[in-house]
Amino acid sequence: MTFCCPLCHAPLAHTDKSYACPQGHRYDMAKEGYVNLLPVQHKRSRDPGDSAEMMQARRAFLDAGHYQPLRDAVASKLAEILPDGTSSILDIGCGEGYYTAAFARTAEEKGAITFGLDVSKSAIRAAARRYSQVTFCVASSHRLPFEQSSMDAVIRIYAPCKGEELARVVKEGGWVITVTPGPRHLMELKGLIYSEVLLHAPHSEQLPGFVLQQEQSLAYEMSLTGKEAVALLQMTPFAWRAKPEVWETLAEQETFSCQTDFSIHCWQRID
Template sequence: MSCVPFIQLTCPLEGTPLRAQGSNWRCASGHSFDVAREGYIHLLPVQNKRSLDPGDNKPMVAARRSFLNAGHYQPIAEAVSRLTLQDLATDRPYACLDAGCGEGYYLRQLQAAASTQSVSLEVLGLDISKWAIQAAAKQDKETHCTWVVGSNANIPAPPHSMDRLLCLFGFPVYSEFLRVLKPKGRLIQVDATQQHLKELREVIYPVLKEKPHAEPKIPEGFALLSSDCLEYELNLTQAETIAQLLAMTPHLYRATAEGRARAAALTTLSTQVSVVIRCFERQ
């Protein structure tokens, strides 16, 4: 058993079912959405865009692809896969959405783990960046996911259609997550802690502004099943890899030109990866 496409897509304009017809998808009202040459579907209407090219741009996606494929965040992927597959049987398929999937790294790792455990997944990768979804579709040799350009604020899936939902370093929209998850469905969320990449941030910023620690609130409609901190040392020995890491973070744009120049001058970097991985269950 392995991953297969998720096909219960809905029209982003009306929320009604979409049906595949050759090289496009249509709803009953006649709205039509083409399948791109790379195999993904664009379900982000122009009126729902906040910019002409929302999400990560092409260079950022390329940097993330190279960095992640080198295995630097492999421990995170393994932890996410374990939580996602936990308590799943092998006698039926389960629907899984990665909300903010980027170039698909974590879904590819999940597919490998699911195959090892003989778990069948119907997989949907969703991202607001056209470049990220394009890269994910191009790299999809085994997962056979459905890759969609779309927004977490308007997930193109029916109510109560998902068994598992991933939100990794992303922008959670809990009302939508609550809508598409089945009762007892699980949300796996990964967020950076204040210690995450601290040594890199110390290079970029003259003074680090630490926010007072506060326990994150449990989203309405969910129960917290687990919360664990994952930390390890990341040792980078090439300027190109350090630049790729910076390009994956919001610090690329938040930093001053001087801060970015200091980071660009680095040829080695030892920094701490520190994330919290939480698992919620829909009530």
């Protein structure tokens, strides 16, 4: 299995240093080993996705192990649902590859290769440097550069993606695993930013062409240093609403307790 061209959708042939389609569209591989499949006309900004600073903050937070229970839970689900002889899996919105590397270990045991996709070049560059066992690409999650019915499983942790694209690339009988915030996710952090803290809305997503086969809630409390709490805030959409005094308050904390609440759903592709 290989990539398809994001411009004409023809299969891309791989040489030592590039990918090319029969129409002559060519995509060179970066020295780190990833390929950029995000044409200029598909970008919404000059440098889309997380910045290098945001990526580094997230990597430090994740490397500290605060979200390891989530990573382990999703990897366990993947091991449970993937049959032996699986060929390919994809992590959408993979960031710097913290989750993707764990999924790749599971996929390898099933005989599959693992792809990681993100719109952020900074994140993919860092991921490719660290996790050579994964094939990484810069690409849009709304225009997946993969052939029809090419994936045995797709993992989507918070990342947006059109349902039609998921239905296109996942094989019949294949899977999509999604992770979304549970009702009480990061309530303490939200309490520093909003005058009224609302629960996250209950899960209501529908994926046409898929049947929801399993769902699981995962919740636990984290104890963070002030630096880790700042990194966590920087990872979230709340960062745009946080006033300077919020950042200062978090940075000064010796310990900051914050609860997690994740919803994990396993969807199976039907004909």
